[in-house]
Amino acid sequence: xxxxxxxxxxxxxxxxxxxxxxxxxxxxxxxxxxxxxxxxxxxxxxxxxxxxxxxxxxxxxxxxxxxxxxxxxxxxxxxxxxxxxxxxxxxxxxxxxxxxxxxxxxxxxxxxxxxxxxxxxxxxxxxxxxxxxxxxxxxxxxxxxxxxxxxxxxxxxxxxxxxxxxxxxxxxxxxxxxxxxxxxxxxxxxxxxxxxxxxxxxxxxxxxxxxxxxxxxxxxxxxxxxxxxxxxxxxxxxxxxxxxxxxxxxxxxxxxxxxxxxxxxxxxxxxxxxxxxxxxxxxxxxxxxxxxxxxxxxxxxxxxxxxxxxxxxxxxxxxxxxxxxxxxxxxxxxxxxxxxxxxxxxxxxxxxxxxxxxxxxxxxxxxxxxxxxxxxxxxxxxxxxxxxxxxxxxxxxxxxxxxxxxxxxxxxxxxxxxxxxxxxxxxxxxxxxxxxxxxxxxxxxxxxxxxxxxxxxxxxxxx
Amino acid sequence: xxxxxxxxxxxxxxxxxxxxxxxxxxxxxxxxxxxxxxxxxxxxxxxxxxxxxxxxxxxxxxxxxxxxxxxxxxxxxxxxxxxxxxxxxxxxxxx
Numbered sequence: 001x002x003x004x005x006x007x008x009x010x011x012x013x014x015x016x017x018x019x020x021x022x023x024x025x026x027x028x029x030x031x032x033x034x035x036x037x038x039x040x041x042x043x044x045x046x047x048x049x050x051x052x053x054x055x056x057x058x059x060x061x062x063x064x065x066x067x068x069x070x071x072x073x074x075x076x077x078x079x080x081x082x083x084x085x086x087x088x089x090x091x092x093x094x095x096x097x098x099x100x101x102x103x104x105x106x107x108x109x110x111x112x113x114x115x116x117x118x119x120x121x122x123x124x125x126x127x128x129x130x131x132x133x134x135x136x137x138x139x140x141x142x143x144x145x146x147x148x149x150x151x152x153x154x155x156x157x158x159x160x161x162x163x164x165x166x167x168x169x170x171x172x173x174x175x176x177x178x179x180x181x182x183x184x185x186x187x188x189x190x191x192x193x194x195x196x197x198x199x200x201x202x203x204x205x206x207x208x209x210x211x212x213x214x215x216x217x218x219x220x221x222x223x224x225x226x227x228x229x230x231x232x233x234x235x236x237x238x239x240x241x242x243x244x245x246x247x248x249x250x251x252x253x254x255x256x257x258x259x260x261x262x263x264x265x266x267x268x269x270x271x272x273x274x275x276x277x278x279x280x281x282x283x284x285x286x287x288x289x290x291x292x293x294x295x296x297x298x299x300x301x302x303x304x305x306x307x308x309x310x311x312x313x314x315x316x317x318x319x320x321x322x323x324x325x326x327x328x329x330x331x332x333x334x335x336x337x338x339x340x341x342x343x344x345x346x347x348x349x350x351x352x353x354x355x356x357x358x359x360x361x362x363x364x365x366x367x368x369x370x371x372x373x374x375x376x377x378x379x380x381x382x383x384x385x386x387x388x389x390x391x392x393x394x395x396x397x398x399x400x401x402x403x404x405x406x407x408x409x410x411x412x413x414x415x416x417x418x419x420x421x422x423x424x425x426x427x428x429x430x431x432x433x434x435x436x437x438x439x440x441x442x443x444x445x446x447x448x449x450x451x452x453x454x455x456x457x458x459x460x461x462x463x
Numbered sequence: 464x465x466x467x468x469x470x471x472x473x474x475x476x477x478x479x480x481x482x483x484x485x486x487x488x489x490x491x492x493x494x495x496x497x498x499x500x501x502x503x504x505x506x507x508x509x510x511x512x513x514x515x516x517x518x519x520x521x522x523x524x525x526x527x528x529x530x531x532x533x534x535x536x537x538x539x540x541x542x543x544x545x546x547x548x549x550x551x552x553x554x555x556x557x558x
Contacts, residue, residue, distance in 0.1 A: 084498075216484060
């Protein structure tokens with residue numbers, strides 16, 4: 001324990017060595033492959049999805065200018081906002097579930113901040129080389145070589161960022177048209193602006209801010225510990241096995257030297273993208289990328305020691321007590337999630353694709369017509385959420401003998417269309433007095449089960 | 464010393480931290496606010512209620528709404544951060 005860095009000093013030191021860059025060392029291993037796979041598939045999805053087509057139009061398009069969301073064959077309207085709210089609740093609960101089970105697996109493998117940073121680090125490695133070469137290059141004076149390497153890195157970073165911004169906007173504007181428009185500088189001002197905005201954010205976040213975003217700016221990093229318990233799988237250093245740490249020859253007998261398994265090679269610190277020492281215990285800077293596991297395993301292999309001195313484990317089992325990963329909390333989260341998910345799917349599958357809005361004319365209470373008739377005026381909005389044209393019957397009830405004037409027998413609404421229909425409702429004054437509740441309803445001509453109704457008020461003279 | 468030799472110890476100053484937090488959190492809040500707001504209100508219809516001659520597209524409407532929310536949340540966030548940081552320390556000690 002004697003050569004263990006003084007904790008006090010470790011926390012004070014950074015104040016003086018401010019703004020020193022982290023050069024994470026590259027490492028090969030199981031988790032590195034997993035992270036590579038996650039990065040490639042997630043980024044691949046992000047960049048490929050807007051190009052997918054469905055029935056002759058973009059398969060996933062959040063068409064904000066038209067206020068319609070297309071998801072494969074489904075078209076969502078602003079009126080479907082509850083689905084979005086429900087989806088967000090499900091997303092939050094999913095995060096709770098995975099955090100309770102696997103700690104910060106989101107941070108290490110799926111968070112956009114991590115994924116794009118990873119991609120930017122690859123580009124850095126292609127152009128500037130390994131950790132050692134990068135450190136040397138940064139210290140070296142400007143030369144043709146340095147300019148060339150730094151320049152090509154910037155070129156890669158900038159083009160990748162712009163492409164990212166373009167793809168992002170492509171989720172909201174038809175991407176097949178947006179591409180040529182951007183190239184010929186004929187895209188709308190806002191599309192260009194958001195492309196640059198998102199591109200710049202990617203460049204800054206993944207190129208420069210990196211782990212600082214997780215350390216200082218991310219709310220999840222601060223509160224995720226509230227979702228942990230002693231049975232959460234976290235990346236931890238087996239102190240019982242590792243200590244006392246110390247260097248030794250590969251052939252040395254550690255028992256004779258009175259040492260634990262940790263050879264204090266500091267590889268786990270060198271590979272850490274947030275620059276912490278996992279051997280100091282769980283720290284909130286740790287984004288659970290598992291690079292230290294790969295590093296330590298490779299060393300253990302060389303030393304012919306068993307792997308797993310640094311490993312995924314629970315707080316309880318690292319202390320040597322029994323630990324149950326599948327505990328009630330996990331089942332409760334899983335059950336809640338399945339209920340919500342099934343609920344969402346069912347309600348989306350069974351939703352009525354018609355919306356009827358009734359707006360009563362606010363300018364007049366009622367009109368008296370010859371023949372003792374009372375008239376009220378409304379504007380109906382019939383929205384057909386399906387993609388093909390449909391015909392509807394319109395009906396009204398609530399006042400004896402009430403009729404509609406100026407309404408065709410069958411109203412036709414185009415696919416994805418909104419029909420605004422001014423209507424006059426009339427009733428005899430013997431039946432219409434005071435405030436009465438009436439109900440408008442539309443029903444599909446071909447399929448009467450597709451119907452929607454909406455109530456409004458019918459005003460008449462005070463009796 | 465491990466820290467000096469191997470560990471990157473990049474640390475932001477407190478002002479830089481505060482600015483980054485204010486900008487980022489107000490951005491997130493504004494994004495959520497914009498989403499909810501425009502799910503219920505169409506910018507084209509809204510602009511018509513203020514001034515019938517005002518004819519802005521939805522793109523511009525969304526952008527204006529978003530930046531309005533962002534400025535608002537950033538002001539709120541910045542003033543809160545500033546008040547929390549400049550609060551008299553004595554109170555806490557005497558309690």
